[in-house]
Amino acid sequence: MSHGTLYIVSAPSGAGKTSLVRALLAQLDGIQVSVSHTTRMMRPGEVDGLNYHFVDVATFERMVERGDFFEYAQVFDNYYGTSRPAVQALLAAGQDVILEIDWQGARQVREQMPDAVSVFVLPPSREALHERLSRRGTDDAATIDRRMRDAISEMSHFDEYEHVIVNDDFDAARNQLVGLVLAERSRLERVRDRQGPLIQALLSRVEGVE
């Protein structure tokens, strides 16, 4: 059974990462986003197991102790984490898996999965980023400035990633992301795993001639 590839996708808020990943999933089979665990409250419209695995703090902390997380973080009062057994089961079943995590999570995952393919998505300009971060409701300048600082802080780690996609033209950026996955799927080891019988048939000798 061919093993899937693990993708790490990071970006600042406002870079369009979520839309890009959604477009990737709409275009390709055999790839999915890992569902994180969290201790925060479920919001209206969210579905347990789809948006997040919603667990209580005691459960989350037990999972931490067992080493069940590839990466986890505490944001204010809530925990967020990526379950290692869940991801590894998908990979072992030949599924490609995407982790949408920040640079700190990416560092933790990279240490454990050095073959993971990591991608950082950048916005097309400072102005576009500011505009996207401003559009979210009717926030004051201080709030938007804080978001900009957070975004800049996240972006300052772009050079820890193997690939960088500038989300200028959406279709072009989506093609780059899709291309990345297709390129991984055409690697010798993966094709050899998946296409063993074909390759054997192609390479068999011409009968009665040699």
Place this chain on the structure above:
Amino acid sequence: MSHGTLYIVSAPSGAGKTSLVRALLAQLDGIQVSVSHTTRMMRPGEVDGLNYHFVDVATFERMVERGDFFEYAQVFDNYYGTSRPAVQALLAAGQDVILEIDWQGARQVREQMPDAVSVFVLPPSREALHERLSRRGTDDAATIDRRMRDAISEMSHFDEYEHVIVNDDFDAARNQLVGLVLAERSRLERVRDRQGPLIQALLSRVEGVE
């Protein structure tokens, strides 16, 4: 100036490599096929500098002595070779360059250009390959058998390549080839080279806040 990527594309006759490469060139800018040098006679309809650089044997041998070729081979009475200075000038100008060469040429190039990205194109089945090799005119069984043996011999080196594309569905195979080029173009070093000013602008601090 960002440096281009060198691609090595090999395949047996009948795998559809030429059509795939043509489709790739139709879809992407900034990439071209290297024009080989040859000592064979120009055929009707061929254009010097487009199909091949047609040179005489003395010129070719002088180029060999000067070490001007990435790779060259003698096929029957004719020489064929890939000019190193021509390819390197294109790469230095930021162009991606494709070499359509066989496994022996690929080995020679890989030794000199370890960063070259190599792709082997396989036909979808033994039957399809046989059919494609039979279609070329009205050849006898012995001729077709010889072509099959040559194809099998070439294919036996598929595992020396980083990527393998099975040309089953043409569009899917083309997407894989395009994806490979896009994936290389999204590598950190290339984006950093091309997008230096954007990245600098994105990472500058929020004015008057920090």
